[in-house]
Amino acid sequence: MAHGAHGTHGHGHTNQNAHDHHSKDHDWGTMAEALEQRASVYAPQYTQIFEDLRGSLLKRTPKRIIDAGSGPGILTCRLAEAFPEAEAIAVDAAPALLERAEERARSKGLDGRVRTHLAELPDGLSDLGQADLVWLGQSLHHMGDQQAALSRLADSLTPGGMLVLLEGGLSTRFLPRDFGFGRPGLESRIEVVRDGWFNEMRDSLHGAKRETEDWPALLAAAGLRPAATRSYLIDLPAPPSPDARAHIADTLERSRSMLGEHLDAEDLAALDRLVDPDDELSVHRRDDVFVLGAQTVHFAVK
Numbered sequence: 485m486a487h488g489a490h491g492t493h494g495h496g497h498t499n500q501n502a503h504d505h506h507s508k509d510h511d512w513g514t515m516a517e518a519l520e521q522r523a524s525v526y527a528p529q530y531t532q533i534f535e536d537l538r539g540s541l542l543k544r545t546p547k548r549i550i551d552a553g554s555g556p557g558i559l560t561c562r563l564a565e566a567f568p569e570a571e572a573i574a575v576d577a578a579p580a581l582l583e584r585a586e587e588r589a590r591s592k593g594l595d596g597r598v599r600t601h602l603a604e605l606p607d608g609l610s611d612l613g614q615a616d617l618v619w620l621g622q623s624l625h626h627m628g629d630q631q632a633a634l635s636r637l638a639d640s641l642t643p644g645g646m647l648v649l650l651e652g653g654l655s656t657r658f659l660p661r662d663f664g665f666g667r668p669g670l671e672s673r674i675e676v677v678r679d680g681w682f683n684e685m686r687d688s689l690h691g692a693k694r695e696t697e698d699w700p701a702l703l704a705a706a707g708l709r710p711a712a713t714r715s716y717l718i719d720l721p722a723p724p725s726p727d728a729r730a731h732i733a734d735t736l737e738r739s740r741s742m743l744g745e746h747l748d749a750e751d752l753a754a755l756d757r758l759v760d761p762d763d764e765l766s767v768h769r770r771d772d773v774f775v776l777g778a779q780t781v782h783f784a785v786k
């Protein structure tokens with residue numbers, strides 16, 4: 485997920501892809517439900533991005549879309565719905581997620597226009613041909629050499645085509661600063677631990693290369709012309725819908741299992757209470773929890 489705007493999306497398993505058995509990245513094959521749940525809760529944010537694309541940013545209607553690092557294809561399908569003249573290709577390294585993408589496309593009657601392509605990006609693009617829209621939704625930061633990946637993806641664009649890069653923003657918050665027990669400010673401390681995990685995850689990636697995260701500069705170095713950078717709020721105030729509540733509970737549960745060992749005993753005890761469905765002050769029952777965050781999106785043209 486976008487660093488800065490990412491939630492905690494895994495169980496801390498090692499990645500099972502053959503090339504990076506030392507990776508500390510998520511075991512993506514197990515992440516379908518979490519990614520689907522997140523995309524459904526964040527749907528309004530994506531609606532705004534599509535409106536901006538259609539409204540002023542895109543100078544022509546895309547006929548071919550590549551969703552690079554598509555996961556289970558929620559956004560691939562949404563892109564296909566937003567651009568009914570386009571074929572959309574979900575590209576991912578996790579076969580289990582691409583199967584989900586195919587099921588999803590079938591269930592939405594989009595299987596004529598949505599297809600999948602298994603690839604460990606940035607390799608495996610050459611068989612795909614060109615596209616006039618490349619969507620990179622919180623996937624670039626899971627690739628070791630981000631500049632090389634951007635350059636290869638830029639090569640897949642037709643002249644005048646657009647690359648849409650979702651990276652950066654503000655971490656999503658769910659809890660009041662003081663939620664009535666434990667030491668106030670728990671989410672800030674979880675974020676510090678998550679930043680440490682993120683650094684280790686990046687260092688462990690195949691071909692890991694540190695890059696200053698000046699995304700427009702990286703897009704320009706890939707031969708593209710940065711056209712706009714905008715940040716999109718996700719603001720679902722308390723009390724939460726059942727979907728938002730489930731997302732909050734699952735995200736905190738994952739924080740606990742992935743990062744809990746780095747929290748002190750008081751914070752861990754507070755987190756335990758927050759995720760315990762039997763506790764009346766848990767996020768399963770309280771009405772003062774919310775979803776508030778921001779996703780930054782960089783648009784660049786070939």
Ligand SMILES: C[S@@+](CC[C@H](N)C(=O)[O-])C[C@H]1O[C@@H](n2cnc3c(N)ncnc32)[C@H](O)[C@@H]1O
Nearest residue numbers: 485512553554555576577578604605621623626
């Ligand atoms: C945070 S998820 C985002 C999924 C989707 N874009 C979304 O917004 O719901 C990152 C995705 O990137 C994929 N991924 C990570 N590294 C990859 C690589 N080198 N090649 C292809 N896919 C990759 C993972 O399998 C995972 O599905």
